[in-house]
Amino acid sequence: MTDPELIEGILRRDRNAFQYLVNQYQKPVIKTACYFVGSMEDAEDLSQEIFLEIIRSINSFKNNSSLSTWIYRITINKSLNMARKQQRHGIMLRVESLFGHRQGQKEGFSHEPSTCLSDLDEKEKRKLLHEAIGRLPENQRIAFVLCKFDDQSYKQIAEIMKIGLPAVESLIHRARLNLQKYLTPQFSEYKTS
Amino acid sequence: MDCKHFRNNIFAYQEGLLSAEDLRLAENHLLSCKACEKILADVRVVDEMIHVEKTLEPAPFTSTRILQRIDNEFSETRKPPVITLVRILQPVTLALALVCGILIGSYTARKDSPPAKQASNSTEKLEFLRANLFITDFADEDKNPVTNK
Numbered sequence: 001m002t003d004p005e006l007i008e009g010i011l012r013r014d015r016n017a018f019q020y021l022v023n024q025y026q027k028p029v030i031k032t033a034c035y036f037v038g039s040m041e042d043a044e045d046l047s048q049e050i051f052l053e054i055i056r057s058i059n060s061f062k063n064n065s066s067l068s069t070w071i072y073r074i075t076i077n078k079s080l081n082m083a084r085k086q087q088r089h090g091i092m093l094r095v096e097s098l099f100g101h102r103q104g105q106k107e108g109f110s111h112e113p114s115t116c117l118s119d120l121d122e123k124e125k126r127k128l129l130h131e132a133i134g135r136l137p138e139n140q141r142i143a144f145v146l147c148k149f150d151d152q153s154y155k156q157i158a159e160i161m162k163i164g165l166p167a168v169e170s171l172i173h174r175a176r177l178n179l180q181k182y183l184t185p186q187f188s189e190y191k192t193s
Numbered sequence: 194m195d196c197k198h199f200r201n202n203i204f205a206y207q208e209g210l211l212s213a214e215d216l217r218l219a220e221n222h223l224l225s226c227k228a229c230e231k232i233l234a235d236v237r238v239v240d241e242m243i244h245v246e247k248t249l250e251p252a253p254f255t256s257t258r259i260l261q262r263i264d265n266e267f268s269e270t271r272k273p274p275v276i277t278l279v280r281i282l283q284p285v286t287l288a289l290a291l292v293c294g295i296l297i298g299s300y301t302a303r304k305d306s307p308p309a310k311q312a313s314n315s316t317e318k319l320e321f322l323r324a325n326l327f328i329t330d331f332a333d334e335d336k337n338p339v340t341n342k
């Protein structure tokens with residue numbers, strides 16, 4: 001099914017088109033959302049909203065970008081909204097814990113600088129990686145996730161983010177550097193020594 | 194290549210993006226510098242974490258769940274008339290079949306019970322009704338029907 005056929009089908013509310021849309025984009029949508037909302041489970045739930053939004057707003061799709069670029073933009077916007085909500089909720093929890101309403105809420109990054117990454121099991125490593133990605137500034141996070149987890153080219157990322165190629169390159173480099181600093185705090189010392 | 198130069202290019206080195214000449218210089222530096230070798234090990238651990246993370250897939254049946262949600266949301270607008278007709282006809286046919294079953298069942302039961310064969314006059318008919326409908330308290334006039342009305 002070509003993009004115009006798919007768009008036409010979605011406009012007609014044709015179930016075959018819906019099925020094709022989901023089969024084609026389910027994985028990139030969920031895998032992208034995952035690094036903004038923090039877990040695969042939340043991303044799977046959010047993906048339902050994302051696909052509904054794609055279908056509802058297909059009227060507003062303009063042919064000046066590819067369908068995939070447009071879908072990525074919706075995915076990122078929806079995911080960022082969800083992440084901001086989670087963040088606000090997190091801040092509320094921390095405020096509450098400050099006033100003693102809640103106990104045992106972990107604040108900020110859970111990685112102890114003394115912990116050696118190689119000593120952690122896969123689950124702990126994944127959690128840390130997600131936390132570290134979650135700490136990246138939004139633009140760095142978008143560029144990095146699209147590049148590393150969705151295999152998008154710099155050109156595609158530039159299109160999705162509506163920025164130039166050098167900016168993409170710089171964002172990805174800074175994101176990688178920051179990740180390294182978060183995950184191996186001794187890295188900052190190395191860099192300056 | 195000195196430590197500063199190597200560390201500035203460490204990601205490019207790890208991703209194989211260095212020119213042949215820079216690669217040779219970097220490898221020479223690594224042979225003689227334990228500190229940079231340690232940093233490179235850290236970079237590789239994080240790269241490995243990214244690599245493992247990348248292989249993870251959404252849970253199976255996620256697409257089914259998404260499609261179900263889409264069906265729920267857009268069911269009225271998308272269903273062709275044939276499907277709607279089938280949805281109406283199905284319960285109607287079932288109900289008809291059920292009624293037919295009950296009628297045939299009760300007819301067979303009556304046929305098998307002895308009073309049905311004998312019911313020739315009105316008293317016998319009443320007995321038959323009593324037996325079949327489980328009515329025990331008829332009025333007297335029903336027991337002795339007045340014929341001269």
Ligand SMILES: [Zn+2]
Pocket residue numbers: 195196197199222226227228229230
């Ligand atoms: Zn060195």
